[in-house]
Amino acid sequence: MSLNKFFAPKSVAVIGASENPKKFGHVILKNYTDMGFSGRIYPINPKAESILGMKCYKSVLDVEDDIDSAVIVVPPEAANEALRECVKKGIKAVVMITAGYRETGGAGVSREEELKSIIKDTDTHVVGPNCIGIYDSFGRIDTLFLPDYKLKRPSAGNIAFISQSGAFALSILDWAATEEIGISRFVSYGNRADVDEVDLLNYLKNDKKTKAIAMYLEGVKNGRLFLETLKSVTDKKPVVILKAGKSVSGTRAVQSHTGSLAGSYAVFRGAIRQGGAVEAENTEQLFDYCRVLAYQPVPRGKRIAVITNGGGFGVMCADSIERIGLSLAEFSKETVDGIKSVMPKEYSSIHNPLDLIGDADVRRYEVAINNVIKDRNVDALIVVTLLQTASLGPEIVDVIVSANERSKIPIVVSASGGEYTQLLLRSLEKDGIPAYPSPDRAVNAMKTLIEYKNR
């Protein structure tokens, strides 16, 4: 199954486009123009002459041009008919936003069966129904039907995100946008009447813009096929999976949520491991892990260096490192001497965690970081910065970014604080340096990167 037309269409139809700003069909049409979609856009609505200044068509069949992709956002009673016209027009990629299918039971179940029969043995593929569709920062596609002030859109990056739950995905995209976590392609596939997690994984495997894949899953359609696919994808790039529906009550809740069977968690967990993927225990871990896996090199070993200007944070890092089975690197004599040269005389003893003390300035950090990243005894570096101190300027960001460009070992950053700190963390994140709000999360992310090597 080729999904290219979903992500790189030259022309797109919005079926159910509307002049009314409250309608999803309006928001989606406007998204395409706001995103700067470079192809041709055709609003479809039998009752309008033009929408947002674009000529409107009664049906996709009235458009003379070829159409690569369509978004269907009409009411459920009209949606299958619209899909039938898409098939007739030879449209290869249809995103079916419309809900009122299998998830509602009763008439919805037969409506979904009809949908399947409409596309059977045709070249038309459907994402959905009952989904929020696709957001693609490179293809400039945005079918998310929510206004920008409620849902910020993430910037372009190298993490793909596929989600069985639309609602979960919305909140995560919004969060990722605020945190400056860049997304390559995002797909919510809803009832997966056609395109499913396996198809999406296969597409993302060869997608050059994607360096790591985040998945939210409740259950898979075909366990054996999923495992095979996972193996072939993780040979090329990391996949991190957050599984919901692990417990008895969770499994019951899955059934009333997406109507799918969650299956045995023990079996699923085994499959994730066997498939070479990484499991996230919660929403924070899902992206904590993806960020480090997408942007940082896999280390040679597990000897960690910690550099900080807050002794307490050094202690907490040491605790975490030992607890999860990593070890603290022993600095070489060259490193110790190099660092000594910029420390106040009283602090002549250089340990790891390296406490640059509260009056550390950017220069002290720079010398310490540059010494540590070339030390052969160090496999990975965690920089913990207390950005609130009087002596540490915001140029610390430039120092870390520059070190990261030259470094062969992975670097992650931890800093806790308010708006000023968060601003600087986002700045690092944009440059591919995973930046976490607590030492625990930084250490945990580093552990995942190290284990990934030996998966």
Next chain:
Amino acid sequence: MSLNKFFAPKSVAVIGASENPKKFGHVILKNYTDMGFSGRIYPINPKAESILGMKCYKSVLDVEDDIDSAVIVVPPEAANEALRECVKKGIKAVVMITAGYRETGGAGVSREEELKSIIKDTDTHVVGPNCIGIYDSFGRIDTLFLPDYKLKRPSAGNIAFISQSGAFALSILDWAATEEIGISRFVSYGNRADVDEVDLLNYLKNDKKTKAIAMYLEGVKNGRLFLETLKSVTDKKPVVILKAGKSVSGTRAVQSHTGSLAGSYAVFRGAIRQGGAVEAENTEQLFDYCRVLAYQPVPRGKRIAVITNGGGFGVMCADSIERIGLSLAEFSKETVDGIKSVMPKEYSSIHNPLDLIGDADVRRYEVAINNVIKDRNVDALIVVTLLQTASLGPEIVDVIVSANERSKIPIVVSASGGEYTQLLLRSLEKDGIPAYPSPDRAVNAMKTLIEYKNR
């Protein structure tokens, strides 16, 4: 030991006050006026006539008025002499910001011994040296020597925070300010040459503004006394402790950080439990737990209701609830009927977790919440809101605040998202409703509240 004069002085001297905005003595003096400290303020500096428009004195001994409290921020060579003058003047509460004592070794150690001998058998007590001092939103005291743009100050609230590490505390205060987590009193006690964790706990025990106490500890001075004190404090209000220096490497790092002995973690852990306190595993838990313990009632049992407009989040909550040993409440017939009346007809089956589905509006939440909080089968409520959806307005905040005022069961909220979501979460937080960025953290906080009952 009475610490009243530290928190409610009628007059204060800033020894080392300066006209130079880069000097700590300038920032601290300005803090007192900016905070609206209602007592009398005396800048002390032998070289200045007036500072910030206030008459300046050469020594505290030149001030004719009584002085309750002093902040010493002169260089280490002059600090003990300044303290001697404070004793002579009869000042009861001295915050010694100055560093260069025991933490530097060598001459610093004897300097600290001298400090102790100066106050021995006097009425003068010292917080510090080598600390960032006190922040008190009720007494309007602020000795934090960092400008506002680097370090936001938290608003007034009912959580006290005492920290052995100044650096750690800075970053947490800054974070708390941004998250709208209100703080009653904060104390960083540095080298604890005099006032220590036991004295502070005893003070906070009877402090009416404090409903929960957060502590960051590396080690305690006197284990037996600490345990006894903890017991007497936790009889009156909850204490949550984050212990650093748990591992071999962490313990070593503690020694080079504050020079104190971390002691055996197993012993310490036992003491926390025996003392009736709650242990936090990391920085996030420290305040996640304090927030719920300070503001929400202890539930009768462990039957949790979950209300959400995002099915996936319901599933994740169910997983967490089962995993950590809580249970999902079964709604009474009245509750089910009440909720049914506002749900679309197709969704006739009302379960817990209650999925109000993606098109839920404020009214649907209101009816559901009001029914659930009076259901005798429900001990606690977790409201998971997906604030990004088109149909859910920001008035959901008012609905939750109003329910919380009437509710006898505890309520916590979880919502994930970007700036808009975070804005609404902070609004809840201000009204005493703990609001967490992930379902996991909300469930975990609720578990802590439930366990607190049976401690």
